[in-house]
Amino acid sequence: MNKDPLGDVYLSADQIQARVQELGKQISAAYRGKELVLVGILKGSFVFMADLVRNIEIPHSMDFMAISSYEGIEGSPEAVKILKDLDESITGKHVLIVEDIIDTGLTLGYLIRHLEARNPEGINICTLLDRSIRRIVPLPINFTGFDIPDVFVVGYGMDYRQLYRNLTSLHLCDIKV
Numbered sequence: 001m002n003k004d005p006l007g008d009v010y011l012s013a014d015q016i017q018a019r020v021q022e023l024g025k026q027i028s029a030a031y032r033g034k035e036l037v038l039v040g041i042l043k044g045s046f047v048f049m050a051d052l053v054r055n056i057e058i059p060h061s062m063d064f065m066a067i068s069s070y071e072g073i074e075g076s077p078e079a080v081k082i083l084k085d086l087d088e089s090i091t092g093k094h095v096l097i098v099e100d101i102i103d104t105g106l107t108l109g110y111l112i113r114h115l116e117a118r119n120p121e122g123i124n125i126c127t128l129l130d131r132s133i134r135r136i137v138p139l140p141i142n143f144t145g146f147d148i149p150d151v152f153v154v155g156y157g158m159d160y161r162q163l164y165r166n167l168t169s170l171h172l173c174d175i176k177v
Contacts, residue, residue, distance in 0.1 A: 007172035024055025036060040044100035047157030069107040080110040090120045101129040105137035
């Protein structure tokens, strides 16, 4: 029988919602009068993005991408595959990538380079969690919910083997990062 890896609450639902409200206000102020498109990175960001867009007080559009990253052949860098691309053009628009968690930045760095080729007005990042201790690639993270140490968490859209996304709080998970 497999041991349930779900651990203690790391961030409560109330803590998360309070911070998401603050982020919505900050984003509204930063992008007032600009054509904003939020790009959610599936699957992990969907819960965060749903709450975030309800807290952004200015007109904006949304789109989604799904990407897969994996280690390349021995000694080669991480490879990234786009599984679902944007449905709409981002040319001339302010793009805000919405992520659940960022650590090394390798995958997101690739994605930003990919999106820059489409001539947006600018690209910035909003992440619920920033595990900056693992950062390899510098990124333009303008909006951060919480800094997180080198721990593995699940809930609020984040999973372990596709489980626990439904939890309203974030829980520590007994998995090595």
